[in-house]
Amino acid sequence: MATVPATLGAFRGADAPDLEALRKCVHCGICVPQCPTFRVLGEEMDTPRGRLYLMRAAAEGRLGLTEALARHLDLCLGCRACETACPSGVPFGSLLESARVQLRRHGPPSRHRLLEALVFAVFPEPRRLGALLAALSLYRRSGLGRLVRALGLLRPFPRLAAMEALVAEVPRPVPLPAIVPARGRRRGRVGLLTGCVQRHLYPGVNRDTAQLLALAGYEVVVPAAQGCCGALDLHAGRADAFRARARALAAAFPDDLDFVVTNAAGCGSAMKAYGHWLREAADLGAKTRDVLELLAEAELPLGPLALRVTYHDACHLAHGQRVRQEPRALLRRIPGLTLVELPDSDFCCGSAGVYNLLEPRIARALLEQKLARIAATGARVVAAANPGCLLQIASGCRAHGLDVEIVHPVELLARAAARAR
Amino acid sequence: MALTRTVLDALTRILGPDGVISSPEGRLVYECDMQTFYKGAPDVVALPESAEQVEAIVRLCRRERVPVVPRGSGSGLIGGAMAPAGGVMVGLNRMDRILEVDLPNRCATVQPGLVNLWLTRAVEDRGYFFAPDPSSQMVSSIGGNVSTNAGGPHCLKYGITVNHVLGLELVTGAGERVQLGGKVADRPGYDLTGTAVGAEGTFGLVTAITVRLLHAAEAVKTVLASFPSIEHASEAVSGIIAAGIIPAALEMLDALMIQAIEAGIGAGYPKGAAAVLLIELDGPAAEVEAQAERAAAICRERGALDVRVARDEAERALLWKGRKEAAGALGRLAPMYMLQDAVVPRSKLPAIMREILAISERHGVQIANVFHAGDGNLHPLILYDDRHPEQVERARAANEEVLHACIAMGGTVTGEHGVGLDKAQKLPLQYADADLNFMYRLRGVFDPDRLMNPGKLLPSHPACGEGFRPARPRLPDGAWI
Structure with a gap:
């Protein structure tokens, strides 16, 4: 069927932002103080309300796909705190993604072309990411890293410096079996997404996830051939690459699974949106669960951990998936563990996928705020359910000499489960 | 008018390049406040970080004869923070610090861009709060509250913004930075603070505000009562006031508003009721207990379908979230609305509600109602779709008639939102x-x-x-x- 490309003001063809959704915004501004870029920049163009106004102006033909429009949309972290705040139900995240698709197809060239090319050639490709991280590991162990930092060689390249500072050490890989059998009463059969960053930098989180799911009664299938979920592509407006990855991922998992489980909030949030973007992966999207959602429903034998812990809400778990209580309830189930609430726990830490590499200045400002709040809790452990947040907060703690341990909640649960045996 | 290069360069010298916005995209997003009906983009937006910079901006503009428009969070409803004649808009969001908290003297000094709710957040763990609570308090700035002399649900008992402002630092239109009022009450001479509150930027720009902080009440109880008609609910309001009870807040919402709130927020308002009253009582625990029972009994006597008391703070917070985000939730029902703000004597509530219903039917427009029933402050929200010019026309006609009906019943042209561009031409209806x-x-x-x-x-x-x-x-x- 041939389709005539539709136009909607400056937007054209497929994947244009939905004008009806844009018009849901009544300009009340309740989102504004919740927006991280507003809190750093203090200007209307970099608020959800301002960005919606610009998108709507483009959709209504008052504004072209200009460089400034692209800039203000690029500066958005995509944290979706505005969606939580919005009483009118504006689907900001999907509007932003559509607008970015349009800008990528029909707009001005991106200002981070080279860095983006590097990021997208490596990050969503687990094998290439593994190779890059191995090289980084070698660079660290050889002492070259210390030399580069001592000489300040990266100072003129803030984005490279941000990348360099993010990864402290590269752990040894933890191979997972293709199938982890359920233990005790069987609840079902699930697939595990091993992720790109997660499998290389936090292989222990994947291992703990599989073991806890098994302990909860799930048989866990870990397809070896799985690739990236496409979240980074989606957030950057690379719709074609995103759809290709989603399709491939849907094909990588067997059809008979009850759920497909992820322990990375960013991945889960993108996968749950599959239905919005392509039919072939809608089923996978509907079956996607964060590991903490499933564990919260299960009984787990947990031994004591005498720890003072605070919990940071990953944006794509709290705002993207509306999962807030489950992680807290799970942590509270660990005997001896004291959970201290982190003020503004659902305020972005500045990681936001690869945002901290592309926009280090704003990312750092947000990280500073997060660290100050963490320090004020007096907690010795910070739990967060997304690898990006873990990397970002850990790098901040290292830079400030803040003595806290940064973990995924499943790591604490696995430790407690080990004590129960 | 386009600004001269001289003005732009001078602004950049004062504020640095990051403090001056002149891109078409930047000017576009500053063209209106929450009242998107009125649009007027400034020629340039200035984002000062200090009172000194504000002073320099005003002096520059005076020298160059350029209009100056202040803007806080842009959540106003009156076309106040928009630039009908262009000029320099001064966005005060970067001046959002709490300069001093002085609990022994129960006051705080803040910059104008501070979000209202953030002040209470900063002192609530020590048992204090900032009383003026416009429903926009999670977004509106204290500078904006001062400029419009904002009210809020709790002003029934606690008074409006002017009752809580002790002093102001003001950069006048002449470019002088003056101190009006101050921490200590009973100052000699004119009450210039009271004069400047509600000036909507026509006196100049407020750069610091000293406000009163109140000690939080020992106990709070929130009662939700639903009624088969607006008349029944209005009777209950009169009954409660006649019984000598002054609730902290006494809010009424009609069926259409409840529908929007439940679709958008799910705050637990009873669907299907023609009207609900949200009654909040605060004070010493024993007194609150007795008053809540009395208020509930009055509601039942006046035909309430259901009366319930919020069981805990979470339920109370949810009820208030629904009330405070009501206007935002209307986006669920229609893409645009006109929000009227008028006052009638409280005894006229049933009559004006009947009239509003008649107006709604006459013009074929939906009108949702949420209002501060305790002091007769109405907020009819007239829904329309701006893509259909005839709908805009009908909404506008209905809006006019509502306002005139309020005045005919002895009311005023605005309650708490301010005058702005929206009501400026209506003042002659009120004043000689x-x-x-x-x-x-x-x-x-x-x-x-x-x-x-x-x-x-x-x-x-x-x-x-x-x-x-x-x-x-x-x-x-x-x-x-």
């Missing part, structure tokens, strides 16, 4: 020429060149203008001033 002329002269003391937020607050009435003709507002076709 002599009164308006006096206001013009007073304004001239603060703003001799009439460059401060021109076109707002005071009508451009030739008979009372002292030869004053504000620049012709740049308005979209169909604006009804």
Whole structure:
């Protein structure tokens, strides 16, 4: 069927932002103080309300796909705190993604072309990411890293410096079996997404996830051939690459699974949106669960951990998936563990996928705020359910000499489960 | 008018390049506040970080004869923070610090860009709060609250913004930075603080505000009562007040509003009721307990379908979230609405509600109602779709009739939102020429060149203008001033 490309003001063809959704915004501004870029920049163009106004102006033909429009949309972290705040139900995240698709197809060239090319050639490709991280590991162990930092060689390249500072050490890989059998009463059969960053930098989180799911009664299938979920592509407006990855991922998992489980909030949030973007992966999207959602429903034998812990809400778990209580309830189930609430726990830490590499200045400002709040809790452990947040907060703690341990909640649960045996 | 290069360069010298926005995209997003009906983009937006910078901006603008429009969070409903005559808009969001908290003297000094709720957040763990609570308090700035002399659900008992402002630092339109009032009450001379609160930027720009902090009450109880009709609910309001109870808040919402809130927020309002009352009582625990029972009994006597008391703080917070985000939730029902703000004597509530219903039917428009029933402050929200010009026309006609009906019943043209561009031409309905002329002269003391937020607050009435003709507002076709 041939389709005539539709136009909607400056937007054209497929994947244009939905004008009806844009018009849901009544300009009340309740989102504004919740927006991280507003809190750093203090200007209307970099608020959800301002960005919606610009998108709507483009959709209504008052504004072209200009460089400034692209800039203000690029500066958005995509944290979706505005969606939580919005009483009118504006689907900001999907509007932003559509607008970015349009800008990528029909707009001005991106200002981070080279860095983006590097990021997208490596990050969503687990094998290439593994190779890059191995090289980084070698660079660290050889002492070259210390030399580069001592000489300040990266100072003129803030984005490279941000990348360099993010990864402290590269752990040894933890191979997972293709199938982890359920233990005790069987609840079902699930697939595990091993992720790109997660499998290389936090292989222990994947291992703990599989073991806890098994302990909860799930048989866990870990397809070896799985690739990236496409979240980074989606957030950057690379719709074609995103759809290709989603399709491939849907094909990588067997059809008979009850759920497909992820322990990375960013991945889960993108996968749950599959239905919005392509039919072939809608089923996978509907079956996607964060590991903490499933564990919260299960009984787990947990031994004591005498720890003072605070919990940071990953944006794509709290705002993207509306999962807030489950992680807290799970942590509270660990005997001896004291959970201290982190003020503004659902305020972005500045990681936001690869945002901290592309926009280090704003990312750092947000990280500073997060660290100050963490320090004020007096907690010795910070739990967060997304690898990006873990990397970002850990790098901040290292830079400030803040003595806290940064973990995924499943790591604490696995430790407690080990004590129960 | 386009600004000269000189003005732009001078602004950049004062603020640095990051503090000056002149891109078309930047100017576009600053063209309106929450009242998107009125649009007027500034020529440039200035984002100062200090009172010194504000002073320098005002002096520059006075020298160059450029209008100055202040803007806080842009959550106003009156077309106040928009620039009908262009000029320099001063966005105060970067001046959002709490300068001092002085609990022994129960006050705090803040910068104008501070979000209202953030002040209470900063002192609530020590048992204090900032009383004025406009429903926009999670977004609106204290500077904006001062400029519009904002009210809020709890002003029934606690009073409006002016009752909580002890002092102001003001950069006048003449470019002087002056201190009005201060921490200590009973200052000699004129009450200039009271005069400047509600000036909507026509006196100049507020750069610091000293506000009163109150100690939180020992106990709070929130009662939700649903009724088969607006009349029944209005009778209950009169009954509660007649019983000598002054609730902290006494809010009424009608069926359409409840529908929007439940679709958008799910706050637990009973669907299907024609009206609900949200009654909040605070004070010493024993007194609150007794008053809550009495208020509930009055509601039942006046035909309430259901009366329940919020069981815990979470339920209370959810009920208030629904109330405070009501206007935002209307996006679920229609893409646009006009929000009217008028007052009638409380005894006229049933009559005005009947009239509003008749107006809604006459013009074929939906009107949702949420209002501060305790003090007769109405907020009819007239829904329309701006893509259909005839709907805009009908909504506008209904809006006018609602306002005139309120005045005919002895009410006022605005309750708590302010005047702005929206109601400036309505002031002659309220004030005699002599009164308006006096206001013009007073304004001239603060703003001799009439460059401060021109076109707002005071009508451009030739008979009372002292030869004053504000620049012709740049308005979209169909604006009804």
